[in-house]
Amino acid sequence: MTSPSDSIVKPPRKLTDILKRLFVKLGILPFLLAIAVVTFSLMSDNFLTGKNLMNVLRQSVYLTIVSMGQMLALLTGGFDLSVGTTLAVTSVVGALTMATVYAAMPEAVWLAIIIGCFAGVAAGTLIGVCNGVGVAFFGVSPFMMSLGMTSVGFGVALFLTGGVPVYGMPQAFGDIFGFGTLFGIPTPIYATVLLGILLYVFLYRTPFGRHFYAVGGNVKAAALSGINTRATLFWTYVLCAGLTAVAGMLLTARLDTGEANIGSAMPLQSIAACVIAGVSLRGGVGRLESVILGALFIGLVENGMNLARIESYLQTVVLGSLLILAVIADQIRLRYVASLKD
Template identity: 70%
Template sequence: MATTSHTLKRVFVTVGVLPFLLIAALIVFTMASDNFLTVQNLTNVVRQSVYLVIVSLGQMFALLTGGFDLSVGTILAITSVVGALTMSTVAGAVPDAPWIAILVGTLGGVAAGATIGIANGIGVAVFGVSPFIMTLGISSVGFGIALYLTGGTPVYGMPQTFGDVFGFGTLWGIPVPIYFAVLLIVVAWLIVNWTRLGRYFYAVGGNTKAAALSGINTKGVLFVTYIICATMTAIAGMLLTARLDTGEANIGASMPLESIAACIIGGVSLRGGVGRVENVVLGALFIVLVQNGMNLARIESYLQTVVLGGLLILAVIADRMRIRMMASLQD
């Protein structure tokens, strides 16, 4: 009996809570709807998960350093609004050159989102403000700016080509946004596993003082962390804008919770220094899969937020249990 318990603990420590949650979700939603496990629906889940996957990858970098970014929703909103406004303005000035409008608008939107990351990085790294306070404050400021720029109404006037290609386009039968997600997954994996900066993320999150004593510029690492997070989120913001075909100031309200949940469910530790890119991708896919299953089961959207919050709490509890089990196995 003791051997079985020890084996189960080792399995849980190794794989985390995600496989168990995934199996439970597949069983429950397959029983709830005959359409859940169809190829068409699963393909739809992958396409819908693109935006959360990209944002969660950025969130992962912040969590690896022992912080988190509550402003990812604002970054999506600012990126969408600025990108759409810029694109529609340029398109109005040069209506016969849609790709120039798309390029300028995309660069403007991503730059606006990255600027929020710079502000977060300065606050956290230079002034030593808590990531919670800094990103929460920036979130409020950013949403206010986005609403001011739009007056609370959607922004139209972008070239139709933008939505047709980057929102609904396909290449060899695969939706275009999926290619962006795969590219960013590869980039994030290479940064984390094959660069000195990637090792620094883990070192700073594991023990900031020890990292500083070993010669790592911890402030520089933290500054870069929030810029990377914001830039990746901004790219997701432009892709989501193409999908919606409008600039929206309220598109990212649920993204902070969902991205953090995806990371924690994927095994990224809130304490910092622990996390893998592939597990974060699976965590994001799991959350979108659960949302899709609840939609097919006709569960009200208000109750869906309850389930998502419960999953986050469950993942945090599982993370604490995993840490205790690791300690007990080492003793």
């Protein structure tokens, strides 16, 4: 026979087991997302309005694209601290090139935009090439390599501009790629969706995409199975920088200037978005759709704190705390996974 106390104890245990299994399967992101929505909805009546949610989507596109690139680095067991530098170099080189071509040929607006975007993306991707060569072929740790490129890149960007914003780009560039809309949806959102689809197909529908998971899971086993681990690591940082460079040009269009000081917070934010989304710092684990949701979560939290009029300095404290919480949750989740296997 069961005692009355057993009937009282069992439901909480069942609820705990359900939450535990959800946590193991989905990670901490759904729980944080639910808490954020409830909290900021109570703090501001404007939080869940359609206009504000569309604003969150528009503001989150840059972090989303960078986080997709950062995910590739984390999948292979590394990370890229130079994504902020990549944004800055892309913005400066792209704006300078575009403004120069436009000043020389004012009638060739689209030619100036195309050449400027190509130059900016190429300059940003070059940082990824340097990172890839250092990590893949010289065995430099991703931390030291990307940290060194951060200093180099910001120095180059400041040298090119003297710390002064770059103006003179065609107005159409900002009107279309920064502030433009199509069917009421901002243009950068379409670019983000397209990049997300292409990366999804690459990661989950091509053999080379699966190599990122294999190298991050066990680099020695990947090499023994015939995977070119050096090529995989090289292209990891090239693709990360390439995606970040695209985000840099979209952000330049939004700002309507080339800035050498943008992107300083992007390394922390992109890593936080990935880790909160369940991408393991040990490599080999992570889903693209979760990373996109993680980046949107960061944007949602920032938007909610702005509506709640929380000081910008405290916002950085919240973001850092979320990253620490996500790392701790990742370790707890790994223990739960191990216990379930046992």
